[in-house]
Amino acid sequence: MRHSTADTIPRLLADQATLGDHPAVVARDGSLSYRELEQSVHAVAKAYLAQGVRHGDRVAVWAPNRLRFILAMLGAQAIGAAVVPLNTRFTGHEAATILDRSGTSVLVLVDGFLGKSYSQMVLDAAAQLGSEGPSVPGLPELRLVVGMDAEPAGKAVYDWSTFLSSGESISDDVLATALEAVTPDDVMDILYTSGTTGLPKGVMSSHRQSIGVAQAWALGADLSTDDRYAVVNPFFHGFGYKAGMITSLVAGATIYPVETFDPDQVLELIQSERISVLPGVPTIFTTLIDHPRLKEYDLSSLRFAIAGATAAPATLFRDMVHILGFQRVAQAYGLTECIVATMSRPGESLEHAQQTTGPAVSGIEIRTVDEEGHDVGIDVDGEILLRGDNVMLGYFEDDEATRAVIDADGWFHTGDVGRIDEHGCVKITDRLKDMFIVGGFNVYPAEIENVLRQHPAVNESAVIDVQDARLGAVGRAYVALLHDIEQPPTEHDLEAFCRERLANFKVPREFIFVEDFPRNATGKILKAELRARANDE
Structure with a gap:
């Protein structure tokens, strides 16, 4: 088992480039060996340098799991810029808020994923922020938007090929100086989490820390160059990014990015590519277990899985071994502030x-x-x-x-x-x-309540989670309206209002209108009582 001990991204890439033609990434938008991966990352790094990105700047990536996501992220980190990944379910408002708070200078995105024009969404939302910027009104620090597939909307924009071509003006010596300047304690990424206040907070990790997380995960999973890792968890999330992408690079495994979870496509991928590692949230595995044509697929290559991030059915681990055929199933505990804190030991019984x-x-x-x-x-x-x-x-x-x-x-x-x-x-x-987890994504009630507070008819709200068989949990919003509203909003009105401002997984499944809430002596809403009511129902 050969794991890199590098402590920065440029050193990790140089270390693993010695694997030569061993496949590093096999994706819909291209495949690269480990030697080619380092070369491609260097080309992207030169393009960032040509566009004025320097050590300590912030670069945001807003895209699904693709090869170019990996290149956009590693290219920035290779020259000491911190990467800010954006959730592909974000609305333009959510993305613009994080771009503003992080002072991002370059945004790399995909247009058209899930039927959305990310560039237009963020430009429209940024314009509402008010301040003037050099290229994007409302985002004064954002100098450039790069489209991975096509030219996005807006003024200072490049398509991917034009962006890469700009890097040809950067010499190898200039690149080498930038690579050598990166230290283990430089900030490698800033992952934003809304938190209990509803305001996004940027969790900073250094190169040493993010790679250290990956090294711990790779060791716990017995990951090796023989493994073929299907990364279903999104790259914008610590699970898919640090415990997926970076972990695979540390171990020299082959990364198979999965853009969206489609059970037929995932089963076909496992069979055709002999996938051995497939972590994910419990919903992924229950969907595969219940697939009507499961027995038609050869899943004998499956070796290791972690089923984490939300509550799992009591029989899940046993079904993953005896029905899906995994040799080992484990759990891990972590959060954005410490992606991997605990992990099941090798040889652990399924029950434990x-x-x-x-x-x-x-x-x-x-x-x-x-x-x-x-x-x-x-x-x-x-x-x-x-x-x-x-x-x-x-x-x-x-x-x-x-x-x-x-x-x-x-x-x-x-x-x-x-x-x-x-x-x-x-x-x-x-x-x-108050935080709860919907299909593997963290949801903070305060953020939803802050959005509902903006509705002209809403006086107060309280959001809790209720159990859901497919997603683990979904949100329920209790809403008290102002009394002098001539035309009160309906449940559908509030849902539409939230969908314009929140990612779909954050939008409450139910809106229940109330005259008031159970409160303590100081007037604080007693969410425990609301949860008890929900459980009784």
Whole structure:
């Protein structure tokens, strides 16, 4: 098992280029060997340099899982720029808000995915922000928009080939200087999470940390150059990006990017390409297990899977082994601020692997504490605290939010409740935060409530999660309207209002109108009572 020990992206690419013709990426938009991957990333890096991108700048990528996503991301990171991935389900408003908060200078995107013109969406939303920019009104730092497939809308735009051609003016010596200037402690990525306030916060990680996460994951999964890794989890998310793309590069495995989950196409991919590694959220595996023509496919190549990010059915792990044929199924626990904190051990029984997320990975310490911050005992619920190499550097330009979650001793307070068993394995039992997970994506009620507050007829709202057989959970919004509204909105009106401003997975499945909410003595809405009502129903 050959894993790279590199601690920056340029060193990782140089290290793995020695694999030569071994396939690195096999994708719909092209395939590259490990030698070709380094060469292609260098060509993209030159293009960024030609466009004025420098060490410490921010580059955003808004696209599905494709080869060019990988090149756009690694090309920026190779010269010390931090990459800001954008969720492909975002509305233009959500994307523009993150571009503005991150001070992104270059945006690389795909137009037409899921029937959307991302360039037009972000330009329309940016115009509403007000301030003037050199090329994109409303986003003063954004200098250039690059389309991966075709020329996007707007003024300062390039198509992919024109963008690459611009890099021909950069010499090899200039590129080499930029590559050598990247250090392990430089910011490699900024992953935005809305958080409990509803405002997006940028989680910063260094090259050393992001690659360290991948090294821990690759070790825990016994990943090798023999593996063919189908990355269904999106590259804009830490699961698909760090535990998928970067992990595969660390191990020299072959990456098969999957743009959208289509069960027929995934089954065909497993059979034709002999896929061996396929992590994902439980919904992916239950869909495959229930596929009416499952027995027609040869799935004997499947070796390893992690079924994580949301609650799993009680029989899932056993079905993944006995029906889908995986040799090993594991769990892991992490969050944007520490992508991989725990992982099931090799040789773990299926029962224990399904019940716990495994012990801490190398370099991470875990504690569980009570409300006073005192350590609790074995198998006692407490808030999970993390400390170690791969816990985030902090939130981008938000010291106050960083201090609120990382204490003076360096412990990150996750807001998750769990217990540690006698083997050191963690079991997640609850969340202190309101956040819930819809089909593998984090949803923060505060963000939805902030959007509903903008509706002229809404006085107050409270969003909770309710169970859903397919997605694990979906949102339910309880809404109190203003009393002097002549024409009150319907449930469909509020849904349409949210869809214009929120990614589809954030839009509540139900809107329930109420006169008031259960409250405590200080007037705070008691969401626990709303959840109890939902459970009773």
